Amino acid sequence: MSSQILPYKSADGSTAVPQDFQVDWRMGFLPPQMPLSRLPTAWEAWEATLDAATSQRFKAAEQLAALGGPQKFVEEKKASAWRKLIDKMPVLSIDNIKGCERELRRAHLVLTFMVQFYAHTTPPTESITIPRSLTVPLLGVSSELNHAPFVTYSDHDLHNWSLNDPRGQDAVPMSDNIQSQLTLSGTPDEAGLYLVGLRMELKGAEALESLRLSTNEIEAGNNIDVDRITTYLTQTTKVIQELKGILMTTKELVRPEIFFNDIRPWLVGADADKWGRKWVWEGKEEVENSEQMLTKVSSPTAGQSPLIPTLDAYLGIEEDDSKSSFLDRVRVYMDHQHKEYLQSLRLRKKVIRSFVQSIAKEGGTNTPIVVAYNATIQAMKSLRDAHLVIVTLYIIIPSKKKARISEMDTKLSSVDTGPVSGEMGDHEQGSETNNEHTGEAASTVDQVPKLLKILKGFRDQTGQNCIE
Numbered sequence: 001m002s003s004q005i006l007p008y009k010s011a012d013g014s015t016a017v018p019q020d021f022q023v024d025w026r027m028g029f030l031p032p033q034m035p036l037s038r039l040p041t042a043w044e045a046w047e048a049t050l051d052a053a054t055s056q057r058f059k060a061a062e063q064l065a066a067l068g069g070p071q072k073f074v075e076e077k078k079a080s081a082w083r084k085l086i087d088k089m090p091v092l093s094i095d096n097i098k099g100c101e102r103e104l105r106r107a108h109l110v111l112t113f114m115v116q117f118y119a120h121t122t123p124p125t126e127s128i129t130i131p132r133s134l135t136v137p138l139l140g141v142s143s144e145l146n147h148a149p150f151v152t153y154s155d156h157d158l159h160n161w162s163l164n165d166p167r168g169q170d171a172v173p174m175s176d177n178i179q180s181q182l183t184l185s186g187t188p189d190e191a192g193l194y195l196v197g198l199r200m201e202l203k204g205a206e207a208l209e210s211l212r213l214s215t216n217e218i219e220a221g222n223n224i225d226v227d228r229i230t231t232y233l234t235q236t237t238k239v240i241q242e243l244k245g246i247l248m249t250t251k252e253l254v255r256p257e258i259f260f261n262d263i264r265p266w267l268v269g270a271d272a273d274k275w276g277r278k279w280v281w282e283g284k285e286e287v288e289n290s291e292q293m294l295t296k297v298s299s300p301t302a303g304q305s306p307l308i309p310t311l312d313a314y315l316g317i318e319e320d321d322s323k324s325s326f327l328d329r330v331r332v333y334m335d336h337q338h339k340e341y342l343q344s345l346r347l348r349k350k351v352i353r354s355f356v357q358s359i360a361k362e363g364g365t366n367t368p369i370v371v372a373y374n375a376t377i378q379a380m381k382s383l384r385d386a387h388l389v390i391v392t393l394y395i396i397i398p399s400k401k402k403a404r405i406s407e408m409d410t411k412l413s414s415v416d417t418g419p420v421s422g423e424m425g426d427h428e429q430g431s432e433t434n435n436e437h438t439g440e441a442a443s444t445v446d447q448v449p450k451l452l453k454i455l456k457g458f459r460d461q462t463g464q465n466c467i468e
């Protein structure tokens with residue numbers, strides 16, 4: 001497949017030719033080549049140990065907290081046996097995959113999934129110590145990739161797919177032919193969750209291309225074809241409307257209670273442990289710059305996708321302080337080329353918007369290009385409306401329900417089944433906002449107004465960018 005790197009201007013506005021920003025005209029932020037489904041045999045120990053975890057369908061400690069009796073005992077025993085395998089696993093060298101992007105991406109996915117299995121099957125009464133066999137290669141791989149040493153949207157979506165029919169790469173529409181490779185919970189709902197992201201990335205690539213072409217034409221500055229740019233904007237609007245439709249298919253593919261109870265607990269960050277434990281990373285001192293890397297350990301979220309912020313940036317949507325600080329927080333989890341690409345667009349002058357504004361000044365807001373631009377802005381606002389519906393269904397309602405149930409349990413029972421005394425106060429790495437990603441019930445219920453305020457703020461601010 002041919003891959004085209006998008007033209008790029010550096011932050012100071014000078015033209016620069018990127019070596020590789022890994023943005024493909026057809027795949028958008030997905031890699032144009034199918035991600036590896038297995039590492040070479042030298043790293044088979046990792047693949048086999050991950051297989052052992054996925055095939056046993058472990059339950060996370062948070063899920064087990066709701067169980068009792070023999071079932072809980074059996075679950076804890078089988079996960080503990082698996083963790084012992086990891087403890088004994090040798091520290092495999094990554095020297096032979098240095099410089100090999102696909103191998104490094106697969107290694108990052110495999111290692112971060114094993115870290116999540118290891119940490120989240122550790123009973124609440126024990127501390128979480130990620131063994132050297134995972135810490136050292138994970139930090140090494142992350143350093144090579146210049147990526148956070150934690151599971152990110154880039155892992156579970158961008159670099160976690162295969163084609164149902166590899167021969168149908170061109171014959172079958174990609175979005176019908178694509179599926180995710182790995183899940184943590186083993187549920188079809190988790191595969192569905194990742195599929196929605198994959199389909200949005202694929203569809204979104206079409207809008208990125210239209211906006212790139214518009215920007216280039218305006219920047220070139222000679223004989224700008226206003227009708228053509230109007231058409232590009234109309235095409236972009238249509239794509240954004242389709243993105244909304246894809247986002248809403250979450251309701252068909254993912255059951256809210258499965259998301260909240262079975263998927264979410266596996267995706268909780270190291271800075272948001274339910275029992276306030278601080279994760280220990282054994283062997284981290286063996287890897288240069290590990291302390292700095294290990295500050296990037298928050299829960300993954302589709303908010304880490306560069307797609308929507310890149311569309312915002314191309315359209316010149318204003319960022320207030322809240323939006324800027326949100327983007328600054330999530331961009332550290334993006335693939336570094338995507339992060340740089342997004343950053344360059346955010347810092348660049350608003351090429352399309354300024355052009356449309358200048359036409360509106362002369363010709364008024366009924367000019368076709370102004371009408372087309374405003375329709376695109378409205379479509380972005382409407383996409384955010386749909387996202388709010390999803391957040392309400394998948395996080396807000398279930399977290400309120402869970403909080404109600406635990407409140408009733410507390411009233412009914414005098415037995416404390418919660419954290420071991422003394423553990424709660426040790427939440428050193430935590431931050432208020434980190435739980436928002438996965439909707440950690442106990443705290444999210446208190447944070448619901450804040451989360452809604454932020455997301456509604458982003459939605460309303462988008463709408464205010466219509467040219468009047």
Ligand code: HEM
Binds near residue numbers: 197436
């Ligand atoms: C069940 C599905 C989803 C849930 C529960 C969900 C939840 C959330 C939450 C809680 C936030 C705000 C807090 C944070 O990330 O720290 C957020 C933000 C965001 N999410 Fe989602 N999300 C879902 C699917 C998606 C998908 C598929 C996309 C698109 C690729 C997406 C794009 C975004 C964006 C761009 C933001 C930043 C806010 C904005 O720009 O308006 N989300 N999401």
